[in-house]
Each structure stands twice: as C-alpha cells, then as structure tokens.
Amino acid sequence: MKQIILTMVAMWATVSASAQETIQNAYQKVIGNSTVELLSRSDYQDRTDSPTTYCKFTEFKIPESNKNLIKQMEQAMLKDQDRAYSFFIRKPDAKMNTLNTKKVVYGPNNEYGVTLGSNKSHYYYSTFFKEPSDSTRRHAYAFVWFKEGMDFHCYYYHIYGMTPEAAKSVTMNSLSSLAKGNRIRSTLSGNTLIIERYDEQGNKTLQQVSVSDDSKTADDLSVDDVTAKPSKVTNDVEFMTQFGLLRVAFLDAIKDPSQKMLQVGLATKIVALCKDHSSLLTYGERTTCKNTILDMTNIMNKTVRGDIYLEGMLKQAIDYLGKK
Incomplete structure (x- = not known):
C-alpha cells in the first residue's frame, strides 16, 4: 500500500510539473518574440538561497498585429486546468463583485499580495498548482492583459508561497514576531x-x-x-x-x-x-x-x-x- 501511495504521489508531481512547464514555455516564447516590448521586470524573493516564497513579475506590450501571442498565453493557462487544484478567470463582461476577485498572497508572513480581477477592463487568467513535496505551498501563475491604444498591455506573474489554508493558520503571535x-x-x-x-x-x-x-x-x-x-x-x-x-x-x-x-x-x-x-x-x-x-x-x-x-x-x- 505504501508503495502504491508513493507511486501515485510521484505521478501527480510529474503531471503538475508538466502543466507548469506548458505555461512557462508559452511565456518564454512570447517574451522572446522580437515584436514584444519589455517594460519592466522584478524578482522578489525572501532569500537568495532556497527562497520559501517569491514573486516573479514581467510587464510587457504586444502589438495589435501579433494578437496571436495573447491567444497562445490564454491557451497555455487554460490547457491544464484539470491538473490544477484551483484556477481563476475573469473577463471585462463579468460583473464587478467580491466573488470576481482573488488575492494571491506571498512573503515570509503573507504580507504582500496581488489582487486579480480588480480592474473591470482587464482580462485575468490564473491557475494554481500545489507543491508536491509540501502541501502547504503552491505555485500561482497569472496572465493579465488589456487593450491600450494599438498595443496589448500585459502582466505575467509566477508567485510561490503558502496556500490560503496554510496562510489562515498563521497565528497573530507569529505575525507579530516576524x-x-x-x-x-x-x-x-x-x-x-x-x-x-x-x-x-x-x-x-x-x-x-x-x-x-x-x-x-x-x-x-x-x-x-x-x-x-x-x-x-x-x-x-x-x-x-x-x-x-x-x-x-x-x-x-x-x-x-x-x-x-x-x-x-x-x-x-x-x-x-x-x-x-x-x-x-x-x-x-x-x-x-x-x-x-x-x-x-x-x-x-x-x-x-x-x-x-x-x-x-x-x-x-x-x-x-x-x-x-
């Protein structure tokens, strides 16, 4: 029985990693396109050696003539939804309410966060995968875009940190100490x-x-x-x-x-x-x-x-x- 469980865990980890690679490869292909204009990039991590939480962010523009790159990112985010433990999609035609927003926290004490779905004119695609080796941790990927003149203004996030359940379990005493x-x-x-x-x-x-x-x-x-x-x-x-x-x-x-x-x-x-x-x-x-x-x-x-x-x-x- 133990061997069966270990085998299932290994298979699930492989499936999860494959799904994440689909998103990462699509992003690398898009950002490497010669028509894409890189606006800014940041890489926050709580420590350089074996970070426990991080947020990798890229802001870029895609010309209207290359709208197919938008489609590529959307398809990559949607392709492996069945392999994710959670996902979030919001489009401009959705009604604005708290159910149409999702905050993704990160940081040593979950003190930082990115709120998805907060802008009515934006398209939001995000998917979440649990860390196979630590059920309290998860990888979150988000692709956000909106029309701006003759271009598409885009944001890409890869956030690693606690799952919402683990974040809620953090006591106020620990928060105060940190x-x-x-x-x-x-x-x-x-x-x-x-x-x-x-x-x-x-x-x-x-x-x-x-x-x-x-x-x-x-x-x-x-x-x-x-x-x-x-x-x-x-x-x-x-x-x-x-x-x-x-x-x-x-x-x-x-x-x-x-x-x-x-x-x-x-x-x-x-x-x-x-x-x-x-x-x-x-x-x-x-x-x-x-x-x-x-x-x-x-x-x-x-x-x-x-x-x-x-x-x-x-x-x-x-x-x-x-x-x-």
Missing part, C-alpha cells in the same frame, strides 16, 4: 503616505507621513486617529525624518511588483524633497542622503530589474542634493 516594529503595507494617496504596521502584541497601527510642503510627519497613530496638522519642512531634522521614512517605504514597495504606482509616487516624493529643501542640510547630512540613495539604487536593481525610470529618479535626487 513583523515586530515593522510596517506591513505602505500606501500613497496624494500627499499622504500611510504605513500599516503590527505592534509587538499583534495589533495593527497606522503611521501617517505627509511629505509635501504643507505637511508634517506624525508619530505612530491608532487606527481611529490618522490626522496630522499641516506644517512645512523648515529645518534639517524634519527633512531627515521624512527622508528616512520615505526610504523605508520605498524599499518595502519595490518588493511588490503590483505596487508600480506606489513605487513611482515614492520616488517622485524623494526627488521633490531633495529639490525643494536640500538647502537646509549640512554637508554631512547631504553626504548621508547621497550614500543612502546609492544604497537604495543598488537594492532596487537587485529587486526591480530594468526599471530605468525609477533609477533615473533616484539619480535626479542625488543631483539635487548638490556637491556641497
């Missing part, structure tokens, strides 16, 4: 940066950081108190405080390929802060900020590969800090 004193999610709305975090007891708190001329850094706030009185950046201490918080938020944001707007927004805020208020800094503070931005660029290039815009914005911030 995220002790650190934020879990950063969001940028207008001039207001809000950082969600867990305290040592596992309670969620919010920190509001406003980074425009008419704003002020706030201390850690409760969920019911997220309002800060407006103020201007008037000295080097206020500058360094805001710069440090923007740095932390930016390094967190680049781990999540679905947070492109947040990444761009934070980079823009860093540039604006350096441009408008670098005159308040001493020589030592300028040097510290420059070295910090260089370090941020190195980290970003290892995580968000090939994003010329973000790299250029960070370089611009260094230029605004000047030579003195």
Whole structure:
C-alpha cells in the first residue's frame, strides 16, 4: 500500500510539473518574440538561497498585429486546468463583485499580495498548482492583459508561497514576531503616505507621513486617529525624518511588483524633497542622503530589474542634493 501511495504521489508531481512547464514555455516564447516590448521586470524573493516564497513579475506590450501571442498565453493557462487544484478567470463582461476577485498572497508572513480581477477592463487568467513535496505551498501563475491604444498591455506573474489554508493558520503571535516594529503595507494617496504596521502584541497601527510642503510627519497613530496638522519642512531634522521614512517605504514597495504606482509616487516624493529643501542640510547630512540613495539604487536593481525610470529618479535626487 505504501508503495502504491508513493507511486501515485510521484505521478501527480510529474503531471503538475508538466502543466507548469506548458505555461512557462508559452511565456518564454512570447517574451522572446522580437515584436514584444519589455517594460519592466522584478524578482522578489525572501532569500537568495532556497527562497520559501517569491514573486516573479514581467510587464510587457504586444502589438495589435501579433494578437496571436495573447491567444497562445490564454491557451497555455487554460490547457491544464484539470491538473490544477484551483484556477481563476475573469473577463471585462463579468460583473464587478467580491466573488470576481482573488488575492494571491506571498512573503515570509503573507504580507504582500496581488489582487486579480480588480480592474473591470482587464482580462485575468490564473491557475494554481500545489507543491508536491509540501502541501502547504503552491505555485500561482497569472496572465493579465488589456487593450491600450494599438498595443496589448500585459502582466505575467509566477508567485510561490503558502496556500490560503496554510496562510489562515498563521497565528497573530507569529505575525507579530516576524513583523515586530515593522510596517506591513505602505500606501500613497496624494500627499499622504500611510504605513500599516503590527505592534509587538499583534495589533495593527497606522503611521501617517505627509511629505509635501504643507505637511508634517506624525508619530505612530491608532487606527481611529490618522490626522496630522499641516506644517512645512523648515529645518534639517524634519527633512531627515521624512527622508528616512520615505526610504523605508520605498524599499518595502519595490518588493511588490503590483505596487508600480506606489513605487513611482515614492520616488517622485524623494526627488521633490531633495529639490525643494536640500538647502537646509549640512554637508554631512547631504553626504548621508547621497550614500543612502546609492544604497537604495543598488537594492532596487537587485529587486526591480530594468526599471530605468525609477533609477533615473533616484539619480535626479542625488543631483539635487548638490556637491556641497
């Protein structure tokens, strides 16, 4: 009996791997097509040696004249649905409700996630395969596309992490221990940066950081108190405080390929802060900020590969800090 079970497990693992290869091979063929324009690529993983979770993301454009490439990706996602333990498909004609969205989490503590089905104009194709050697882990593949002018704008994800059942079993104590004193999610709305975090007891708190001329850094706030009185950046201490918080938020944001707007927004805020208020800094503070931005660029290039815009914005911030 034991031998029969082991044989069945081996066969299931082979079938699962074959299905995943179908998707991966189709993606490699599409991204290798000479007419496809690569826009950005990122590769988040919790550790370089034997990662326990990762998110590989590619953003690219396919010309309308090559619509057959879209069909190839769709067919690859649909081909082996019977071999997957779950799948998710949503098209623009579907009604918008919570049943038509699916969040795929990843990260050491499931603190990151990609929400599928959230945009009415997008096509979503995704399929999920359990890891044969660990039933608490799964591979998720997603292909998202929408029409943009004369091109098809596309996203491709390969996410590895916990199954939803395993994710739910993570206790708040473990969550607090892993995220002790650190934020879990950063969001940028207008001039207001809000950082969600867990305290040592596992309670969620919010920190509001406003980074425009008419704003002020706030201390850690409760969920019911997220309002800060407006103020201007008037000295080097206020500058360094805001710069440090923007740095932390930016390094967190680049781990999540679905947070492109947040990444761009934070980079823009860093540039604006350096441009408008670098005159308040001493020589030592300028040097510290420059070295910090260089370090941020190195980290970003290892995580968000090939994003010329973000790299250029960070370089611009260094230029605004000047030579003195």
